[in-house]
Structure formats: C-alpha cells, structure tokens
Amino acid sequence: MTTINPPSPATKKSKRTGSKRPAEPERFALIGVWAVLFLVFSLIVPETFPTTANISNMLGSQAVLLVLALGLIVPLRAGDYDLSVASTLNLSAVVVAVLNVNQGWNIWTAVVAAILVSMCVGVVNGFIITRFDIDPFIVTLGIGTVVQGIIYQVSNSVTITGVDRQLSDTMLTQPFLAIPIDFYYAIALCVVVWYVFDHTAFGQRLLFAGQSRDVARLNGVNVSGLRWVSMIISAGIAGVAGVIYAGTTASADPTSGAAFLLPAFAACFLGSTVLKIGRFNPWGTLIAVYFLVTGITGLQLMGAQQYVQQLFYGGALVIAVILSKLVKSRGERRRQAEVRPDVAA
Amino acid sequence: MTDLSSTVGSSGVASSAPLLRVTDLQKAFNGVPALRGVDIDVRPGEVHGLLGANGSGKSTLIKVLAGFHDADGGQVSIHGRELRSPFGARGLRDEGMGFVHQDLGLAPAGTVLEHMALDAVGDAKGFRRVDWSGERRRVRDLLERFEVAVDVDATIDMLTPVQRAMVAVVRAVGGQEKSTDADRRGQILVLDEPTVFLPRHEVGLLFDLLRRLRANGDAVLLVSHDLDEILQVTDRVTVFRNGRTAGTRETEGSTRDDLVQLILGSRDEHVAKGSAVVLDDRPPLLSAKGLTGNRIDGLDLDLHAGEVVGITGLAGSGFEELPELLYGARAARGGQILQNGEVVPRPTPAGSMRRGVILIPADRKGQGGVLGLTVKENMSLPFLTRRAKGFSIDWAGIAVQSQEACDRLNVVPANPDAQFGHLSGGNQQKALLGKWLDTAPSVMLLSEPTQGVDIGARREIFKLIRAAVAEGMSVLCATSDYEQLVEMADRVIVLDEGRVRAEIHGDDITKDALASAVYAEEAS
Numbered sequence: 001m002t003t004i005n006p007p008s009p010a011t012k013k014s015k016r017t018g019s020k021r022p023a024e025p026e027r028f029a030l031i032g033v034w035a036v037l038f039l040v041f042s043l044i045v046p047e048t049f050p051t052t053a054n055i056s057n058m059l060g061s062q063a064v065l066l067v068l069a070l071g072l073i074v075p076l077r078a079g080d081y082d083l084s085v086a087s088t089l090n091l092s093a094v095v096v097a098v099l100n101v102n103q104g105w106n107i108w109t110a111v112v113a114a115i116l117v118s119m120c121v122g123v124v125n126g127f128i129i130t131r132f133d134i135d136p137f138i139v140t141l142g143i144g145t146v147v148q149g150i151i152y153q154v155s156n157s158v159t160i161t162g163v164d165r166q167l168s169d170t171m172l173t174q175p176f177l178a179i180p181i182d183f184y185y186a187i188a189l190c191v192v193v194w195y196v197f198d199h200t201a202f203g204q205r206l207l208f209a210g211q212s213r214d215v216a217r218l219n220g221v222n223v224s225g226l227r228w229v230s231m232i233i234s235a236g237i238a239g240v241a242g243v244i245y246a247g248t249t250a251s252a253d254p255t256s257g258a259a260f261l262l263p264a265f266a267a268c269f270l271g272s273t274v275l276k277i278g279r280f281n282p283w284g285t286l287i288a289v290y291f292l293v294t295g296i297t298g299l300q301l302m303g304a305q306q307y308v309q310q311l312f313y314g315g316a317l318v319i320a321v322i323l324s325k326l327v328k329s330r331g332e333r334r335r336q337a338e339v340r341p342d343v344a345a
Numbered sequence: 346m347t348d349l350s351s352t353v354g355s356s357g358v359a360s361s362a363p364l365l366r367v368t369d370l371q372k373a374f375n376g377v378p379a380l381r382g383v384d385i386d387v388r389p390g391e392v393h394g395l396l397g398a399n400g401s402g403k404s405t406l407i408k409v410l411a412g413f414h415d416a417d418g419g420q421v422s423i424h425g426r427e428l429r430s431p432f433g434a435r436g437l438r439d440e441g442m443g444f445v446h447q448d449l450g451l452a453p454a455g456t457v458l459e460h461m462a463l464d465a466v467g468d469a470k471g472f473r474r475v476d477w478s479g480e481r482r483r484v485r486d487l488l489e490r491f492e493v494a495v496d497v498d499a500t501i502d503m504l505t506p507v508q509r510a511m512v513a514v515v516r517a518v519g520g521q522e523k524s525t526d527a528d529r530r531g532q533i534l535v536l537d538e539p540t541v542f543l544p545r546h547e548v549g550l551l552f553d554l555l556r557r558l559r560a561n562g563d564a565v566l567l568v569s570h571d572l573d574e575i576l577q578v579t580d581r582v583t584v585f586r587n588g589r590t591a592g593t594r595e596t597e598g599s600t601r602d603d604l605v606q607l608i609l610g611s612r613d614e615h616v617a618k619g620s621a622v623v624l625d626d627r628p629p630l631l632s633a634k635g636l637t638g639n640r641i642d643g644l645d646l647d648l649h650a651g652e653v654v655g656i657t658g659l660a661g662s663g664f665e666e667l668p669e670l671l672y673g674a675r676a677a678r679g680g681q682i683l684q685n686g687e688v689v690p691r692p693t694p695a696g697s698m699r700r701g702v703i704l705i706p707a708d709r710k711g712q713g714g715v716l717g718l719t720v721k722e723n724m725s726l727p728f729l730t731r732r733a734k735g736f737s738i739d740w741a742g743i744a745v746q747s748q749e750a751c752d753r754l755n756v757v758p759a760n761p762d763a764q765f766g767h768l769s770g771g772n773q774q775k776a777l778l779g780k781w782l783d784t785a786p787s788v789m790l791l792s793e794p795t796q797g798v799d800i801g802a803r804r805e806i807f808k809l810i811r812a813a814v815a816e817g818m819s820v821l822c823a824t825s826d827y828e829q830l831v832e833m834a835d836r837v838i839v840l841d842e843g844r845v846r847a848e849i850h851g852d853d854i855t856k857d858a859l860a861s862a863v864y865a866e867e868a869s
Contacts (some may be wrong), residue, residue: 060665201729207718208726214712218674219726220695248381278717 771802
C-alpha cells in the first residue's frame with residue numbers, strides 16, 4: 001500500500017541507517033502460509049479440493065463473514081471492541097424475514113428497514129459508551145445480549161422461511177464467473193473501507209483515536225463523536241451482512257448469527273498481522289478470512305469432523321494476538337538497536 | 346541472611362555505616378544521560394534529603410532502585426552487600442527498601458487492612474488461607490507502634506490526604522517486618538515528593554512519623570523540591586545537579602542559600618537575551634481573567650504578540666496545568682479566556698486550533714505524538730481537512746510538506762516515513778514543533794518543551810521559538826527548567842499555590858532570581 005504514499009525522494013540528509021524503513025517480510029507471511037496450505041491440500045485431496053466448485057464455494061460462502069469483519073474493523077481501528085455485531089447481524093436477518101414474510105412488506109423496503117434497525121443498535125452502543133465513558137467491551141456484550149432477546153421476541157423463536165426470491169437472486173443463485181454475487185459485494189465493501197481508512201480524514205482520525213486518545217484529542221479530533229460514529233458504522237455493516245445472510249439462506253433463524261462472532265474477531269486480528277502489521281486493515285482481513293476457510297475446508301475434505309472449525313477459528317484468534325505481540329516487541333528491539341549506534345556517533 | 350556486621354565494619358564506624366550506598370551510578374535514555382555517575386550514602390537512623398532541579402536525576406535514581414529502569418553502570422550496596430543492576434521487577438524491595446511514590450499507590454476502595462495484608466500475603470504460596478485475625482493484630486500493632494491513628498477497616502477514600510500518606514509510609518516499612526522481627530535490620534524508606542499533594546498544615550504529622558522511623562533505626566530518603574521541608578526534617582542532604590552529585594551536607598549549619606547554590610551550580614552563568622519585550626496598544630492575543638483550575642486559583646494573565654512568557658513554580662503550584670487550561674484540554678472551574686479581547690465561550694482543543702492557539706504537551710510520548718505511526722502521519726493530523734482533494738487526503742502534498750518541515754527543522758533522520766518512536770526525544774519535539782508551526786499559529790502554549798531533549802536539539806528549539814516570536818507569535822512556556830527560562834523568556838511569572846507570587850522581567854531573569862522567587866519562604 002506504499003504506492004499511495006510516494007516514497008520521499010530527497011533523503012540526502014538522512015544521517016542514520018535506521019531511517020530506511022525495514023523491509024518487514026513478516027507482512028506477507030500469512031499470504032505465504034496460505035499458498036502453502038492451498039498447495040498441500042491440492043496434493044492431498046486433488047479430486048475435491050482444487051476444483052472450481054470447491055473454490056467457488058469457499059469464496060461465496062465467506063461473504064457474510066467478510067462483510068461482518070469489515071464492519072468490525074472500524075471500531076477496532078478506533079480502539080473499541082464491538083461484541084454486538086453478531087447479534088446485530090442476526091437481528092437484521094430476522095427483521096428482513098419478519099417484515100417480508102410475516103408482514104408482507106416489499107423485500108427492498110424490508111432490507112432498508114433492517115439496516116436502519118441495525119444502525120439503531122450502534123446508536124445505543126455509541127451513546128452509552130461515550131456519554132457515560134464505559135468500556136465498550138461490557139456495553140456491547142450487554143447490548144448484544146439484549147438484541148438477542150429482541151430477536152427471540154420478534155421471531156417467536158422460530159425459523160422464518162420463504163423470504164422473497166429476489167433477494168436470493170441478487171446474492172447467490174446467479175453467479176458471475178462461477179462465483180456467487182455476494183462475494184463481489186464483499187470485495188466492493190473492502191475497496192470502500194480501504195479508501196476510507198487510507199484516503200480520508202475520517203480514516204486517519206479513527207487511526208489516531210485508536211492509537212492514542214490524548215494525541216487525537218489535543219489535535220482537535222472529536223474523539224467521542226468519532227467513536228460513536230464508528231459503532232454506528234459497524235452496526236450498519238453488520239446489518240448489511242445480515243441481509244446477505246438472509247439472502248443466501250432465503251430464511252432467518254433466531255440463533256445461528258452468534259456463530260459469526262468469533263470468526264469475525266479471528267479474521268480482524270489475524271488480518272492485522274498482514275500487509276500493515278499492527279493495524280487493522282481491510283485487505284489483511286480479506287486474506288485472513290480466506291486463509292481460515294481454506295484451512296477448514298481442506299481439513300474437512302480430508303475427513304475432519306465439524307469441530308475442526310472451532311479449533312481453527314479459536315486457535316487462529318489466539319495465535320494472531322500472540323503474533324502481533326511478538327512483532328511489536330521485535331520492533332522495540334529493532335528500535336533499541338538503531339538508537340545505540342547513534343549514541344556512539 | 347548471614348551476619349553482615351563484619352563486612353559493614355570495613356566501611357567505617359559501625360554506627361554510621363551506610364544502609365544504602367550508591368556509587369557512580371549511570372543511566373542514559375536514548376543516548377541522553379540522566380545519571381552521569383551519582384554517589385549517595387544513607388545511614389541508619391537518619392532522614393536524608395535528596396534535592397535537585399528538575400532533570401537532575403532524582404527520579405531516575407529512585408526508579409533504578411525500584412526496578413523500573415536498569416542502570417547502565419555503577420554499584421549499589423545495601424547492608425554492605427554489593428548488588429548489581431538489573432534488580433528485577435521488585436527492585437530492591439526484598440533487600441529492605443520500601444518506596445512511597447507521589448501517588449501513594451493505594452486503591453481508594455480498599456481498606457487499610459487489605460492493603461497491608463496484601464504485602465504479607467504477597468509472597469505466600471498458592472491458595473494458603475489468609476489469617477485475617479492475625480493480620481488484623483499485626484497491622485494494628487504496626488500502626489500503633491508508629492502512632493498512626495487510623496481505623497484498620499477504613500477504606501482509603503475515607504482517610505484524609507495526610508492519613509493516606511502515613512498509611513502508605515507504614516505500609517512500605519511494615520512490608521518486610523515479619524521476616525526479620527527477631528533481629529530487625531534497619532530499613533530504607535524512599536519517599537518521592539510525598540508532600541506535594543498534602544495540605545500545608547498537615548505536613549508536620551507526616552514528618553513526625555518520619556522522626557519516629559528514624560528513632561527506630563530505619564533510614565529515610567526524602568526526595569523533595571521544597572527547601573523548607575528539607576531543612577526542617579532532614580539530618581543530611583545530598584544535592585544532584587545535571588545527573589551528578591553536587592554535594593552532601595549536614596543539614597544543621599546549612600542555610601537555604603547554601604542549598605540553592607548547590608542546586609544551581611556556579612552563579613556567574615548569564616546569557617544575554619535577544620529582543621526586549623514589545624508591548625503594543627493592541628489587545629493581548631490571549632488572556633485569562635480569574636482563571637481557576639485544579640491548582641490555579643484566579644489567575645490573570647496577558648499574552649502579547651512578540652513575547653515569550655515563562656511560567657514556573659514548585660511542583661503542585663499550578664504552573665503545569667496552565668497550558669492545558671488555556672488550550673481547553675482541561676475544563677476550567679472558573680474565570681474566562683479572551684482572545685484578541687473577545688471572550689472565548691467554551692474553549693476546546695478543536696476550537697483553539699481553529700483560532701490559531703496550539704499546545705505542545707509535556708508528555709510527548711503519551712500526548713504529543715503516536716510512537717507507532719510515521720513522522721508524516723503524525724505531522725498530517727492538523728491538515729487532514731485542509732489538505733484534501735474532494736473526499737481524499739492529498740498524501741503527496743502532505744509528504745512534500747512534511748519533508749520540507751523535516752529539512753527546515755533539521756529533524757534527523759529527515760525521513761517523513763520513519764517511525765515517530767524511532768526518533769530521539771529532541772527530534773520528536775522538532776517534528777512536532779514543525780507540524781504546529783506549519784499551521785501558522787498566533788499563540789503557542791508549551792509545556793516543558795525540552796524535557797528529555799539533548800543539548801543540541803534544545804538550542805535549535807529555542808532558536809525556532811525565538812524566530813517565530815520575532816514574527817509576531819506569542820509563546821507561553823510552562824517549565825521548571827530555569828536555564829530554559831533564562832535563555833528564552835521575556836518575562837517569567839512564578840506561581841505559588843495557584844497564585845502569582847512574583848513576576849520577573851528581561852535581564853532580571855537569572856537562575857538565582859528564579860530560584861529565590863520559587864523557593865522563597867512561605868510567609869513572603
């Protein structure tokens with residue numbers, strides 16, 4: 001991503017070797033591991049793994065998770081956890097189904113309503129977090145559970161089937177280049193998030209607010225406003241993910257959304273070890289999502305049981321956090337090493 | 346522990362053999378030396394004062410002893426036993442040293458008993474049951490022995506400030522008690538500016554406690570800024586200057602002038618100042634009317650174009666909070682801020698920036714810049730909206746601008762893509778200064794602008810600030826670094842307990858004049 005920051009030409013006054021940016025091959029480590037994983041599975045299960053059907057399935061099936069994770073990295077970039085995203089996703093799917101199937105609304109009106117309802121969750125989260133200065137971890141855990149309760153209430157705790165086919169058609173059933181359409185939506189969102197993060201003032205302010213609230217505040221950034229908005233964005237995008245979810249299944253059940261929470265966090269944290277180390281970034285998140293599904297699919301095709309998912313996602317989250325810690329302390333040591341020769345000079 | 350009397354004997358008369366001896370201790374941060382080789386010895390049964398200007402190395406020494414920092418060289422011996430840094434995370438606590446820091450380290454909701462028991466339980470194994478009734482008895486005895494009258498079941502937030510300080514002291518002393526109660530060795534208690542947050546009239550109570558400790562055969566190392574306190578309670582005093590020991594004196598027979606002399610060094614240093622103050626008829630760029638904060642109490646102040654106003658005082662006198670109050674980063678409790686004669690209704694950092702008032706905070710690493718981001722990113726923050734093309738940030742333009750700033754201010758390395766945290770303190774400060782100067786401010790509020798900055802960069806920063814002032818900017822510089830004020834300020838306001846105690850102008854600003862104003866006696 002350095003292409004957008006033209007390398008400064010005139011560094012003639014650079015008196016220190018440390019001024020050269022370290023190459024950091026770790027940035028691409030996960031991509032390498034991913035390629036190796038892909039190759040290994042292709043050799044072990046050549047008849048099922050490297051097939052168009054399987055690849056298309058892997059790409060398409062992860063769109064919901066990817067969209068959800070792309071929403072989640074917005075508050076994460078601002079230094080806040082949002083544990084309510086999975087419930088919000090589920091709420092959105094249920095609202096679409098209830099309004100469309102039970103209330104007979106037009107499907108697109110129902111979709112818009114679902115996304116607005118989802119954003120309300122973010123409004124409430126953001127209000128409590130910034131107004132009362134409470135740890136977002138606790139607030140979103142609580143609100144997420146409240147949302148889960150609301151889901152049971154509006155859905156009568158049953159799975160609602162028969163969502164208008166129009167929604168499924170725009171998500172799943174009419175693939176482009178053999179890949180379901182929802183994959184392209186996720187990629188489009190990835191581009192948008194990347195642009196906002198790297199090329200807008202909003203994205204940079206989010207970064208500063210997340211790195212140091214004090215620095216941001218003293219530089220005139222409205223930190224609480226920004227945190228509030230980031231909660232609304234993550235809830236809104238979770239709502240979009242819910243709509244896609246409802247479209248891919250043509251139904252909505254009151255419980256399955258919760259299963260997305262941990263994979264989303266795993267993808268975000270693993271993604272922060274790729275491309276831009278130590279920063280939550282959309283392309284890293286994308287790579288992490290597909291790395292995870294490659295591993296899981298490959299193992300399942302080799303005959304592993306369903307539980308391999310939990311092992312893989314849970315393990316990946318913990319390993320990702322350890323990795324970012326290690327990379328950070330490596331950076332510290334490198335800094336120390338750079339400073340010493342300067343002292344002698 | 347083995348019997349140490351024989352080794353102690355070799356270093357002098359047994360009774361005055363030091364409990365703690367520090368020899369030639371050295372420590373540098375990023376190449377900037379904080380301790381260039383300090384010596385100090387603390388004997389049993391004495392209260393030993395440690396004095397020195399800001400940055401003289403007092404707190405670095407304490408932090409090395411407490412295990413926060415590792416020393417680069419030198420020796421420390423306790424009870425005659427030679428120890429080498431690093432001392433580990435617990436520092437020298439297991440060797441019989443106790444530390445009471447300025448913030449006391451007490452949890453408001455915990456009880457006195459819980460705090461004290463925590464230390465006793467601290468090294469117990471696993472899930473061993475806490476003997477609460479035994480602890481209660483032990484803590485009661487301990488408090489009684491030192492005549493500290495507090496209820497062991499009182500929570501910390503129910504105590505008065507001085508009671509809290511006394512609990513912290515007894516806790517630090519009592520921490521090691523139980524292991525050596527039979528043959529009690531003297532302990533060394535380090536108090537780091539314990540009186541800054543205490544009401545004046547209660548300080549005496551704390552000092553009485555210190556005297557009881559002394560009678561008990563323990564030693565107290567008292568770090569303070571306050572000469573009166575040092576003269577009042579200590580037996581001997583050591584003064585640090587620029588990371589070296591300037592001298593150790595018997596307190597009896599020393600005068601405050603002797604000590605000021607030691608703190609400041611030679612008297613003949615006098616740097617000629619550039620321009621004189623230009624006060625014109627226009628309203629001041631920024632002024633405060635009856636401004637009141639946590640410490641500042643009804644301050645009136647005018648900042649005019651073309652002048653550097655210094656503001657100083659003892660720690661806790663309120664000078665530290667003035668820049669943040671004026672910037673709107675900290676809510677004032679009362680008073681008004683006026684810009685160009687007009688009242689600013691609700692000052693906020695964003696509003697101040699729009700009006701051309703900027704702040705460079707003292708805590709560079711925590712508040713000035715983000716260490717993990719690049720220099721360019723750190724410099725871009727005030728320009729994100731200004732330097733935008735459509736929705737998009739003009740990164741190329743920002744790159745050029747930060748490159749120019751780095752070159753102009755001689756930031757080394759002059760590479761905007763370098764990580765901010767990799768720069769030395771002085772270069773970080775120059776980069777921040779460059780960022781803010783590019784916003785063309787009219788008022789610059791500085792808080793300890795050269796803390797942790799090496800001599801060379803310090804000169805450059807002074808030059809940059811004077812140049813900006815010559816073009817009509819106004820600068821407020823809050824610092825306890827007198828040399829800096831002598832070199833830079835057109836006038837200096839000395840605060841005491843939140844109020845103006847003295848104002849010194851032009852060539853009258855000397856280190857002596859500042860020191861005598863700051864350390865002037867209470868009644869003045």
